[in-house]
Amino acid sequence: MIYFDNAATSFPKPNTVYSEIRRCLSKYCGNPGRSDHKLSLDAARKIYSCRENISSLYNFSNPDAITFTYNATYALNLAIKARVKKGDHILISDIEHNAVLRPIHKLAADGFITFDIYKSGSDKEVISSINRLKKVNTSMIIANHYSNITSIVLPIDAIADYAHTHEIKLICDASQSSGVYPYQLDKSGISALCAPAHKGLYGIQGVGFIINCDGVVGDTVIEGGGGNNSSDRTMPAFLPDIYEAGTANTPGIAALDTAVDFIKKITVDEISYRENLLKKRFAEGLASIKNIYILGNPDGNGGTISFCHKNHTPADMGHYLSQNNICVRSGYHCSPLAHKTIGSGEGGTVRASFGYFNTDKEIDRVLSILDNFT
Amino acid sequence: MKRCVVAVSSVTDAIRIERLLDNNSIKTELQKLDPSLTEKGCTYGIEIPCSRTTTTNKVLQHTDINYKILVI
Numbered sequence: 001m002i003y004f005d006n007a008a009t010s011f012p013k014p015n016t017v018y019s020e021i022r023r024c025l026s027k028y029c030g031n032p033g034r035s036d037h038k039l040s041l042d043a044a045r046k047i048y049s050c051r052e053n054i055s056s057l058y059n060f061s062n063p064d065a066i067t068f069t070y071n072a073t074y075a076l077n078l079a080i081k082a083r084v085k086k087g088d089h090i091l092i093s094d095i096e097h098n099a100v101l102r103p104i105h106k107l108a109a110d111g112f113i114t115f116d117i118y119k120s121g122s123d124k125e126v127i128s129s130i131n132r133l134k135k136v137n138t139s140m141i142i143a144n145h146y147s148n149i150t151s152i153v154l155p156i157d158a159i160a161d162y163a164h165t166h167e168i169k170l171i172c173d174a175s176q177s178s179g180v181y182p183y184q185l186d187k188s189g190i191s192a193l194c195a196p197a198h199k200g201l202y203g204i205q206g207v208g209f210i211i212n213c214d215g216v217v218g219d220t221v222i223e224g225g226g227g228n229n230s231s232d233r234t235m236p237a238f239l240p241d242i243y244e245a246g247t248a249n250t251p252g253i254a255a256l257d258t259a260v261d262f263i264k265k266i267t268v269d270e271i272s273y274r275e276n277l278l279k280k281r282f283a284e285g286l287a288s289i290k291n292i293y294i295l296g297n298p299d300g301n302g303g304t305i306s307f308c309h310k311n312h313t314p315a316d317m318g319h320y321l322s323q324n325n326i327c328v329r330s331g332y333h334c335s336p337l338a339h340k341t342i343g344s345g346e347g348g349t350v351r352a353s354f355g356y357f358n359t360d361k362e363i364d365r366v367l368s369i370l371d372n373f374t
Numbered sequence: 375m376k377r378c379v380v381a382v383s384s385v386t387d388a389i390r391i392e393r394l395l396d397n398n399s400i401k402t403e404l405q406k407l408d409p410s411l412t413e414k415g416c417t418y419g420i421e422i423p424c425s426r427t428t429t430t431n432k433v434l435q436h437t438d439i440n441y442k443i444l445v446i
Contacts, residue, residue: 032385033386033418036406041404044385044386044388044389045389048386048390063390064386226384227385227416228385228415228417228418229414229415230414231409231413231416232414232415236383238384240386241386
């Protein structure tokens with residue numbers, strides 16, 4: 001089996017991740033922050049260790065401002081809804097995932113906000129588009145740093161500078177860029193960065209997080225028990241507790257802690273370099289296959305590429321590859337905006353997305369199989 | 375016998391304090407406190423030797439952690 005679906009979820013995971021999950025479940029998986037016994041306290045210590053590890057990976061100095069969620073979608077919803085006010089105007093990019101488009105659309109449909117869509121492109125084009133659309137009540141810009149369907153990358157530093165200058169909050173969707181982009185959050189103007197554990201960070205499904213760089217303690221989306229201040233009917237008004245109601249996914253967070261160790265050991269730069277090389281090899285091979293064409297930008301950063309066949313639907317091509325034990329994803333990838341931006345037709349594209357564990361040999365094997373698809 | 379405990383509002387802050395004090399060679403024991411000791415109920419505390427309360431205050435006053443040293 002060849003796995004090229006790392007943008008959906010990375011596979012395999014580092015061996016240390018599997019062993020830490022087992023160790024957590026068998027040795028210290030009490031309910032964190034609830035009890036006095038060793039299992040509960042050790043679980044809480046492991047979660048804190050993960051907060052520190054993430055802080056270090058993203059060059060951010062306040063581990064307490066990291067909120068664990070259950071995925072990036074939950075993180076983005078929370079980051080947006082904790083900061084939005086009635087009457088606000090929000091700008092989102094033309095490569096946003098439904099994790100952003102749907103909550104923004106809902107807020108707008110409810111009459112709570114208005115929004116516009118700025119164009120991706122060069123630094124200058126993006127900033128120019130944002131500047132054209134900005135209104136006096138624009139309170140937030142949302143940026144999907146790396147597209148999940150192609151290697152379109154938004155100029156996050158330029159957007160952050162613009163947002164900072166104009167006192168606008170910037171929410172960064174780092175779902176595809178985490179683990180391959182060297183964030184310097186202490187020095188950036190990003191207000192909140194959201195990411196899942198299970199993609200480029202090589203953790204498992206069921207964990208996401210927000211790095212609340214601006215330290216905002218806004219409105220809550222979920223309320224409930226957290227193990228402290230139990231006599232109070234309202235959530236604790238401080239990070240991270242205000243946004244962490246209910247039992248945390250301790251085995252998932254323990255896995256993420258170990259996965260971050262793996263990334264730090266290999267380094268973000270090395271993983272990014274390797275994925276870009278794999279994608280380049282694949283793109284060059286695709287270009288020489290009759291009737292297959294690439295959509296979007298294959299030259300940007302990120303290990304993701306979208307392609308189509310002139311005579312077959314993406315679904316048919318995805319099925320053909322699946323029958324040959326090759327894992328890719330066809331369709332719209334929950335990103336109709338991005339597909340419109342790259343000009344996908346009906347049926348979307350086939351997406352191949354590479355991870356650290358893929359090899360040149362696998363690339364060549366898949367190219368050979370695609371070459372036989374008539 | 376009198377016990378000295380640094381009381382905080384969250385387990386996250388409790389672990390932060392545990393680490394800070396450990397780094398300053400102050401012996402600690404993380405524990406859940408009697409909820410009646412605080413206004414809002416369930417919370418955690420870090421027991422320290424009562425002889426080290428002054429040093430503990432010196433370490434913690436440079437942080438943003440809200441804490442109270444209880445003698446119980």
